[in-house]
Amino acid sequence: MLILRLQELATEDFFSCLVGYVSANRNVFRMIFSPNAPVDLRLKLYRTLEGLFKQMASERIGAKLRDEKLSFQTCYRCQGCLAVLNKWVNDDFGQSEDLIVKIISELDANTAKIL
Numbered sequence: 001m002l003i004l005r006l007q008e009l010a011t012e013d014f015f016s017c018l019v020g021y022v023s024a025n026r027n028v029f030r031m032i033f034s035p036n037a038p039v040d041l042r043l044k045l046y047r048t049l050e051g052l053f054k055q056m057a058s059e060r061i062g063a064k065l066r067d068e069k070l071s072f073q074t075c076y077r078c079q080g081c082l083a084v085l086n087k088w089v090n091d092d093f094g095q096s097e098d099l100i101v102k103i104i105s106e107l108d109a110n111t112a113k114i115l
Helices: 002-007 011-024 026-032 039-061 068-090 097-112
Strands: none
Touching: 011 026, 011 068, 011 097, 026 039, 026 068, 039 068, 068 097
């Protein structure tokens, strides 16, 4: 399963796999990021991604999953990642996967420094 595989990857590989998955399932993600899509779709994606970020950060820094600071930080990381993916999808995948991976990885690396 993709989610289990993502947890085991290095950060840039994680984003590469995630972006590749979004690209391979363009129609699904066009629907998820559509302004007319039910909020539940985006919320489910958000919660899944936030859970992955929280689990990976918790294991890396040894924090409890219910740690307040960790919760806010993973929320920020997740929202940033989804914002970039949302823009990419709504711009009809106009940029290369490599560029999107690079953008998300660079932004996330700066955020991860504070964890």
